Amino acid sequence: xxxxxxxxxxxxxxxxxxxxxxxxxxxxxxxxxxxxxxxxxxxxxxxxxxxxxxxxxxxxxxxxxxxxxxxxxxxxxxxxxxxxxxxxxxxxxxxxxxxxxxxxxxxx
Amino acid sequence: xxxxxxxxxxxxxxxxxxxxxxxxxxxxxxxxxxxxxxxxxxxxxxxxxxxxxxxxxxxxxxxxxxxxxxxxxxxxxxxxxxxxxxxxxxxxxxxxxxxxxxxxxxxxxxxxxx
Numbered sequence: 001x002x003x004x005x006x007x008x009x010x011x012x013x014x015x016x017x018x019x020x021x022x023x024x025x026x027x028x029x030x031x032x033x034x035x036x037x038x039x040x041x042x043x044x045x046x047x048x049x050x051x052x053x054x055x056x057x058x059x060x061x062x063x064x065x066x067x068x069x070x071x072x073x074x075x076x077x078x079x080x081x082x083x084x085x086x087x088x089x090x091x092x093x094x095x096x097x098x099x100x101x102x103x104x105x106x107x108x
Numbered sequence: 109x110x111x112x113x114x115x116x117x118x119x120x121x122x123x124x125x126x127x128x129x130x131x132x133x134x135x136x137x138x139x140x141x142x143x144x145x146x147x148x149x150x151x152x153x154x155x156x157x158x159x160x161x162x163x164x165x166x167x168x169x170x171x172x173x174x175x176x177x178x179x180x181x182x183x184x185x186x187x188x189x190x191x192x193x194x195x196x197x198x199x200x201x202x203x204x205x206x207x208x209x210x211x212x213x214x215x216x217x218x219x220x221x222x
Contacts (some may be wrong), residue, residue: 034210034211036213043111043213043214043215043216044151044198044213045212045213046210046211046212049210086151090211094139094156094158094163094164094202095141095153095156095164095166096141096151096153096200096211097153098143098150098151099150100150101150101151
């Protein structure tokens, strides 16, 4: 079965500290991997996707096919990074399967 | 460019009634997806429409149905409403171009069943 796992429901870090949000997937074939973010009272929005290999707002994510992971990282967290982060995968069926999300809080 | 728009923003219905939610995709997008975000259950895939056809559905009972119109807008219908149908219903759209399939979300419609 297709599954995306985010093991941490809650994650708190101090401002300026590195942050890593974990994501593991179980998917047949070669899925596309995404990170979505939902800031308070805003819509769910795309943060980044593995195909583009880009860095958005200082976040990066590396696809590790051997470990079937797609962890999201940022070297220096900012208070405005506090939000709900969802990892998602899309296979041949094209719809996204989401993880359960990680609520990141960046403390001052 | 306008994003995905959904209506109504909020809807209150009584158990047993029917609810209809509407979605307009981003211009040029042909695929529409519906997701349910219930408290404590995360984002659950409901339905996917592309070019007017239902392409896939999630693990939801048949009383969840919908359609996609020729202009690619879509509506989600929930019949025989139950209390546990109370949730945020998100619509998303995509266009499969070069570079992969990126899905963009609307702000959602809050459905409350009392």
